[in-house]
Amino acid sequence: MSLTPLHAIFALMSLFTVGGAVGVVLNRNLIYAAMYLVLSLFGIAGLFILLEAPFLAAVQILVYVGAISVLITITVMVTRCVFCKEPPPRQLTLVAVMAALVMVTLGFVIMTRFGGLTPAADVPADSIEQLGVAFVNPQAYLVPFEVASILLLGALIGAIFIARDDLPRDEEAVGGDDHA
Amino acid sequence: MKDWTFIVILSIVAMATPLAPILIGRLIGPRKGNELKNATYECGVETRGDTWVQFKVQYYIFALVFLVFDVEVVFLYPWAVAYNRLPLFGVLAGVVFVITLAEALIYTIRKDALRWI
Amino acid sequence: MNLPTLESINLLAVLPVLIVFGWTLVLLVIDLFIPSGRKYWTAWLGILGLLGAAVALAVRFIDARGAAVTAFDGMLTVDGFSLFLQAIFILTAVIGILLALDFLPRHKIERGEYYILLLFTTGGMMIMSMAADLIVVFLALELLSIPLYILTGFARPRADSEEAAMKYFLLGAFASGFLVFGIALTYGGTGTTSLVGVFNQLAEGEPSRDLALVGMALILVGFGFKVAAVPFHMWTPDVYQGAPTPVTAFMSVGAKAGGFAALMRILIVAMPAVGEAWGMLVAILAMLTMILGNVVAIAQRNIKRMLAYSSIAHAGYILVAVSAAQRPEDAPLAVSAAIFYLLTYAFTNLGAFGVVLAVEREDGSGNLLEDFAGLGRSKPVLAAIMTLFMLSLTGMPVSAGLVGKFFVFQAAINASVGNPWILAAAIVGIVTSVISAFYYIRIILIMYMQEGEPQVVLKPALTVALALTALATLILGIIPAPVFQLAKDALLTLVG
Numbered sequence: 114m115s116l117t118p119l120h121a122i123f124a125l126m127s128l129f130t131v132g133g134a135v136g137v138v139l140n141r142n143l144i145y146a147a148m149y150l151v152l153s154l155f156g157i158a159g160l161f162i163l164l165e166a167p168f169l170a171a172v173q174i175l176v177y178v179g180a181i182s183v184l185i186t187i188t189v190m191v192t193r194c195v196f197c198k199e200p201p202p203r204q205l206t207l208v209a210v211m212a213a214l215v216m217v218t219l220g221f222v223i224m225t226r227f228g229g230l231t232p233a234a235d236v237p238a239d240s241i242e243q244l245g246v247a248f249v250n251p252q253a254y255l256v257p258f259e260v261a262s263i264l265l266l267g268a269l270i271g272a273i274f275i276a277r278d279d280l281p282r283d284e285e286a287v288g289g290d291d292h293a
Numbered sequence: 294m295k296d297w298t299f300i301v302i303l304s305i306v307a308m309a310t311p312l313a314p315i316l317i318g319r320l321i322g323p324r325k326g327n328e329l330k331n332a333t334y335e336c337g338v339e340t341r342g343d344t345w346v347q348f349k350v351q352y353y354i355f356a357l358v359f360l361v362f363d364v365e366v367v368f369l370y371p372w373a374v375a376y377n378r379l380p381l382f383g384v385l386a387g388v389v390f391v392i393t394l395a396e397a398l399i400y401t402i403r404k405d406a407l408r409w410i
Numbered sequence: 411m412n413l414p415t416l417e418s419i420n421l422l423a424v425l426p427v428l429i430v431f432g433w434t435l436v437l438l439v440i441d442l443f444i445p446s447g448r449k450y451w452t453a454w455l456g457i458l459g460l461l462g463a464a465v466a467l468a469v470r471f472i473d474a475r476g477a478a479v480t481a482f483d484g485m486l487t488v489d490g491f492s493l494f495l496q497a498i499f500i501l502t503a504v505i506g507i508l509l510a511l512d513f514l515p516r517h518k519i520e521r522g523e524y525y526i527l528l529l530f531t532t533g534g535m536m537i538m539s540m541a542a543d544l545i546v547v548f549l550a551l552e553l554l555s556i557p558l559y560i561l562t563g564f565a566r567p568r569a570d571s572e573e574a575a576m577k578y579f580l581l582g583a584f585a586s587g588f589l590v591f592g593i594a595l596t597y598g599g600t601g602t603t604s605l606v607g608v609f610n611q612l613a614e615g616e617p618s619r620d621l622a623l624v625g626m627a628l629i630l631v632g633f634g635f636k637v638a639a640v641p642f643h644m645w646t647p648d649v650y651q652g653a654p655t656p657v658t659a660f661m662s663v664g665a666k667a668g669g670f671a672a673l674m675r676i677l678i679v680a681m682p683a684v685g686e687a688w689g690m691l692v693a694i695l696a697m698l699t700m701i702l703g704n705v706v707a708i709a710q711r712n713i714k715r716m717l718a719y720s721s722i723a724h725a726g727y728i729l730v731a732v733s734a735a736q737r738p739e740d741a742p743l744a745v746s747a748a749i750f751y752l753l754t755y756a757f758t759n760l761g762a763f764g765v766v767l768a769v770e771r772e773d774g775s776g777n778l779l780e781d782f783a784g785l786g787r788s789k790p791v792l793a794a795i796m797t798l799f800m801l802s803l804t805g806m807p808v809s810a811g812l813v814g815k816f817f818v819f820q821a822a823i824n825a826s827v828g829n830p831w832i833l834a835a836a837i838v839g840i841v842t843s844v845i846s847a848f849y850y851i852r853i854i855l856i857m858y859m860q861e862g863e864p865q866v867v868l869k870p871a872l873t874v875a876l877a878l879t880a881l882a883t884l885i886l887g888i889i890p891a892p893v894f895q896l897a898k899d900a901l902l903t904l905v906g
Binding site: 218219222223225251252253254255256257260261263264266267268270271274275 | 419431435438482483485486521523526527530531533537543545546549550552553556557559560563566575595620621624
């Protein structure tokens with residue numbers, strides 16, 4: 114098996130993904146950890162491209178690298194202690210042992226089951242179109258599609274309810290008195 | 294995969310372009326600092342206090358609403374691409390999706406969550 | 411794309427859940443224009459929608475005559491099992507709203523969102539009971555969980571409520587991660603997310619089994635969190651204690667039943683080929699859960715915490731039934747025992763939390779065991795009802811709990827031929843039931859034997875909820891046969 118540029122790109126993307134993840138775990142400053150997370154998510158997008166899944170890669174960039182990392186960064190910024198001086202509590206050994214255990218188990222299963230290399234299947238040129246048709250096809254993914262919309266709605270209501278409502282609270286208290 | 298080669302080349306060029314002046318400047322530029330030159334702003338008020346401050350929760354709500362509609366785009370994009378191939382039922386199914394998320398917008402606006410306070 | 415036929419979509423079969431979701435979407439807009447202070451309109455409208463769904467469910471039940479159909483070409487299965495569980499979910503939701511009607515204004519946390527979110531999670535549970543595809547299982551689980559996280563923190567800015575929500579959210583998200591990983595590995599092993607497809611692949615034999623086995627274990631972990639099985643129970647006491655009491659009542663029943671619904675469908679329908687493996691795992695989980703839940707409950711001074719450990723213990727009894735369903739020939743009896751147990755547990759636990767709610771004070775105190783002292787004298791009827799619930803949770807005669815436990819252990823012993831794990835689980839179950847009598851009966855003793863002046867607030871809606879649950883507990887205890895026949899007919903089927 115000869116090395117190709119693909120191998121190099123795969124190595125680089127894996128380095129981004131794993132290195133970013135390690136950076137997230139080991140960094141004490143939450144903002145920096147968030148930045149490492151962006152790197153890690155970006156690496157995953159690269160891996161999706163190598164797997165011939167460009168739409169997933171675009172989604173990964175758009176949603177994860179774009180929106181979710183912004184959300185995480187902002188969440189860190191609105192917390193009371195942006196850069197806590199004392200390190201967060203850790204039980205590194207225990208966590209490391211657990212993680213190693215899970216990795217060995219899963220690694221073993223995956224190595225034994227997928228020992229050989231499977232060539233990526235040919236992706237049809239209109240894969241996105243097919244996905245779009247499948248989303249609204251009742252014989253394919255219509256139920257998950259609609260449930261997802263309700264899920265998003267519920268999550269939004271919940272998040273706004275949790276995060277906000279301090280201002281309407283006063284108004285409502287006044288309104289409540291009017292009716293009483 | 295061929296198409297991605299160009300993107301890789303583009304990103305290498307894009308990274309090299311700003312890096313080059315910095316490196317060149319560092320290599321051949323004279324390094325003589327003084328107090329005025331090292332100031333954060335050469336003209337402007339010096340910042341005071343810690344820059345790691347707590348931000349308003351409003352930012353969070355905006356980011357969150359953005360995220361929800363961002364995810365909605367992900368679902369709607371393939372639907373829009375496939376629009377010409379869809380039967381009426383498929384179009385309606387997408388419309389139901391949009392209506393559900395329009396409710397999210399109505400809720401957000403009605404709860405005054407988008408007003409900056 | 412082939413035009414779908416009406417038969418293959420089968421909207422009528424899923425009409426109940428369509429009503430719940432459709433009505434919730436309408437109610438969400440209506441609620442925005444209901445003035446605050448009159449949010450009870452939202453509550454009653456929500457109950458109206460649930461009753462509509464109940465009618466649709468009853469019509470469907472009579473229509474189907476036990477036949478199972480699929481909707482959306484195998485994405486959802488509408489069989490007796492899912493109809494029975496949907497009835498439990500609708501009942502739980504109605505009682506959850508009734509419990510909240512007076513509680514929320516009394517604690518000054520009345521918001522229309524409570525009812526909306528409660529309806530959302532009810533819809534999620536209903537989908538969960540029907541889901542015949544792992545993707546739908548995951549989405550339904552999230553739809554069930556996310557509103558519950560919010561509801562747990564509903565009493566904010568009370569610190570314990572916020573803390574509970576935070577804990578529940580973090581551990582719940584963690585559990586969802588396990589579940590997704592499990593689903594991914596199952597998909598990797600079998601090449602399909604449809605339960606029918608997984609069943610066929612596993613039946614074919616070796617190549618896909620290893621991955622699916624690991625996937626099954628991870629799915630078990632994910633649901634173990636949701637149904638509060640030991641050792642994934644750590645969140646339960648804090649969350650049950652911190653959440654507003656109506657939410658605790660609703661969650662302790664609804665989330666558990668929802669989790670068990672999907673767990674049973676995945677394990678029993680799709681994975682009988684590896685039944686021996688998961689049967690053993692589930693039996694071990696069941697034993698740990700029953701022992702820890704019942705033993706730690708003895709040490710609790712706070713009744714919500716005590717009921718949290720009791721709910722952990724009850725998850726263990728249901729797990730015994732799940733483990734007894736590992737062989738296809740034992741499955742029908744075990745599944746009907748499990749869902750009947752869920753029904754009895756639903757009524758009893760909702761009622762018990764209803765009494766807790768009546769004794770609770772506005773500042774969030776009044777949850778200690780001592781606060782029940784003197785209830786027997788000052789409110790004899792309420793005390794009698796509480797006694798009934800406690801006896802039912804123990805599994806004493808003339809209560810639903812005994813019948814539920816009886817059927818579970820009967821199913822377990824039936825299935826235990828040649829399988830020591832199930833037998834062991836059944837024996838542990840019987841022993842721990844005896845242990846559990848200690849802390850349940852202590853409440854009764856405190857109510858009748860100790861002096862005290864409990865402050866009880868009993869409004870009409872709460873009274874209705876208590877009367878309903880007490881009556882159901884009593885009736886299921888005295889004449890369980892008709893309802894158990896329903897549970898027996900409620901087969902869990904593989905259709906596709």
